[in-house]
Amino acid sequence: QVYLVESGGGLVQAGVSLRLSCAASGLTAASAIMGWFRQAPGKEREFVAAIRWSDENTYYRGSMKGRFTVSRDNANETVYLQINSLNTEDTAVYYCAARTGWSISMSVSDYDYWGQGTQVTVSS
Numbered sequence: 526q527v528y529l530v531e532s533g534g535g536l537v538q539a540g541v542s543l544r545l546s547c548a549a550s551g552l553t554a555a556s557a558i559m560g561w562f563r564q565a566p567g568k569e570r571e572f573v574a575a576i577r578w579s580d581e582n583t584y585y586r587g588s589m590k591g592r593f594t595v596s597r598d599n600a601n602e603t604v605y606l607q608i609n610s611l612n613t614e615d616t617a618v619y620y621c622a623a624r625t626g627w628s629i630s631m632s633v634s635d636y637d638y639w640g641q642g643t644q645v646t647v648s649s
Contacts, residue, residue: 527551527638529621534643537611545606545643547621552578552602552638556625559604560636561595563617563645570620572631576604584629611647618642 533545547559560575574585574595583595594607604621622636630636 527623529623529638529640531619531621531640531643534619534645536646536648539612539647539649541611542607542609543611543645545608545619545621545645547604547606547640549602549604549621549623552623553625556627558624558626558629558636559595559597560622560624560630561593561604561606562620562622562633562636563615564620564642565614565617568617570633572633573619574606575629575631577627577629582629584631586631608645611645613647613649615645616647618644 528550530548557578561573562570564570572586573589574593576583576595592609597604620642621640623638624636
Protein backbone atom coordinates (compact mmCIF):
# COMPACT_ATOMS: atom_id res chain seq x y z
CA GLN A 526 0.00 0.00 0.00
CA VAL A 527 1.30 3.40 -0.98
CA TYR A 528 0.94 6.30 1.41
CA LEU A 529 1.75 9.93 0.75
CA VAL A 530 1.50 12.42 3.57
CA GLU A 531 2.02 16.13 3.00
CA SER A 532 2.94 18.68 5.63
CA GLY A 533 4.32 22.17 5.93
CA GLY A 534 1.41 24.28 4.80
CA GLY A 535 -0.09 27.16 6.73
CA LEU A 536 -1.06 30.81 6.78
CA VAL A 537 1.84 33.02 5.75
CA GLN A 538 2.43 36.58 4.63
CA ALA A 539 3.30 37.48 1.09
CA GLY A 540 7.01 37.50 0.37
CA VAL A 541 8.10 34.70 2.68
CA SER A 542 9.28 31.22 1.76
CA LEU A 543 7.75 27.88 2.62
CA ARG A 544 8.90 24.29 2.30
CA LEU A 545 6.32 21.57 1.86
CA SER A 546 7.14 17.95 2.60
CA CYS A 547 5.73 14.70 1.30
CA ALA A 548 6.57 11.55 3.20
CA ALA A 549 6.24 8.50 0.98
CA SER A 550 5.97 4.85 1.89
CA GLY A 551 5.20 1.70 -0.02
CA LEU A 552 6.80 2.91 -3.24
CA THR A 553 9.56 1.33 -5.22
CA ALA A 554 11.71 4.42 -5.38
CA ALA A 555 13.66 3.34 -8.42
CA SER A 556 10.59 3.53 -10.62
CA ALA A 557 8.74 6.44 -9.05
CA ILE A 558 7.92 9.88 -10.36
CA MET A 559 6.87 12.26 -7.59
CA GLY A 560 4.74 15.23 -8.54
CA TRP A 561 3.42 18.33 -6.85
CA PHE A 562 0.08 19.79 -7.85
CA ARG A 563 -2.06 22.57 -6.45
CA GLN A 564 -5.71 23.47 -6.53
CA ALA A 565 -6.99 26.94 -5.79
CA PRO A 566 -10.65 27.57 -4.85
CA GLY A 567 -12.89 27.27 -7.87
CA LYS A 568 -10.05 26.18 -10.15
CA GLU A 569 -8.82 22.92 -11.58
CA ARG A 570 -5.90 21.07 -10.08
CA GLU A 571 -2.71 22.11 -11.85
CA PHE A 572 0.77 20.69 -12.15
CA VAL A 573 3.55 22.48 -10.31
CA ALA A 574 6.67 20.33 -10.49
CA ALA A 575 7.92 16.75 -10.52
CA ILE A 576 11.05 14.78 -9.80
CA ARG A 577 12.19 11.38 -10.91
CA TRP A 578 13.29 9.58 -7.79
CA SER A 579 16.08 7.53 -9.38
CA ASP A 580 18.13 10.30 -11.00
CA GLU A 581 16.61 13.46 -9.47
CA ASN A 582 15.66 14.79 -12.87
CA THR A 583 13.15 17.59 -12.37
CA TYR A 584 10.49 19.31 -14.43
CA TYR A 585 8.52 22.47 -13.73
CA ARG A 586 5.44 24.11 -15.12
CA GLY A 587 6.69 27.05 -17.11
CA SER A 588 5.28 29.73 -14.85
CA MET A 589 6.71 28.00 -11.77
CA LYS A 590 10.33 28.10 -12.80
CA GLY A 591 12.50 30.18 -10.54
CA ARG A 592 10.35 30.35 -7.40
CA PHE A 593 9.66 26.65 -6.97
CA THR A 594 12.22 23.94 -6.29
CA VAL A 595 11.46 20.25 -5.97
CA SER A 596 13.92 17.90 -4.32
CA ARG A 597 14.03 14.56 -2.58
CA ASP A 598 15.70 12.97 0.41
CA ASN A 599 16.37 9.35 -0.36
CA ALA A 600 17.19 8.32 3.20
CA ASN A 601 13.93 9.72 4.60
CA GLU A 602 11.81 8.85 1.54
CA THR A 603 10.60 12.43 1.47
CA VAL A 604 10.01 14.84 -1.37
CA TYR A 605 10.09 18.59 -0.84
CA LEU A 606 8.67 21.62 -2.57
CA GLN A 607 10.38 24.88 -1.74
CA ILE A 608 8.34 27.97 -2.62
CA ASN A 609 10.02 31.37 -2.47
CA SER A 610 8.51 34.85 -2.57
CA LEU A 611 4.99 33.62 -1.95
CA ASN A 612 2.17 35.75 -3.26
CA THR A 613 -1.60 35.59 -2.84
CA GLU A 614 -1.98 33.72 -6.12
CA ASP A 615 -0.10 30.81 -4.54
CA THR A 616 -2.99 30.23 -2.15
CA ALA A 617 -4.17 26.67 -2.78
CA VAL A 618 -4.23 23.13 -1.47
CA TYR A 619 -0.94 21.52 -2.47
CA TYR A 620 -0.96 17.83 -3.27
CA CYS A 621 1.82 15.30 -3.55
CA ALA A 622 1.31 12.53 -6.10
CA ALA A 623 3.20 9.51 -7.38
CA ARG A 624 3.29 7.41 -10.49
CA THR A 625 5.45 4.54 -11.63
CA GLY A 626 7.47 4.59 -14.81
CA TRP A 627 10.19 6.68 -16.38
CA SER A 628 8.35 9.59 -17.97
CA ILE A 629 7.57 12.74 -16.04
CA SER A 630 3.99 13.77 -16.64
CA MET A 631 2.08 17.00 -16.02
CA SER A 632 -1.29 15.29 -16.22
CA VAL A 633 -3.38 14.65 -13.12
CA SER A 634 -4.75 11.46 -14.63
CA ASP A 635 -1.28 9.94 -15.02
CA TYR A 636 -0.66 9.82 -11.29
CA ASP A 637 -1.85 6.77 -9.38
CA TYR A 638 -1.37 7.82 -5.79
CA TRP A 639 -2.27 11.03 -3.99
CA GLY A 640 -1.81 12.55 -0.57
CA GLN A 641 -4.55 14.34 1.31
CA GLY A 642 -3.14 17.78 0.55
CA THR A 643 -1.83 20.63 2.66
CA GLN A 644 -3.37 24.09 2.66
CA VAL A 645 -1.22 27.10 1.87
CA THR A 646 -2.83 30.48 2.42
CA VAL A 647 -0.91 33.64 1.59
CA SER A 648 -2.10 36.94 3.01
CA SER A 649 -1.20 40.30 1.53
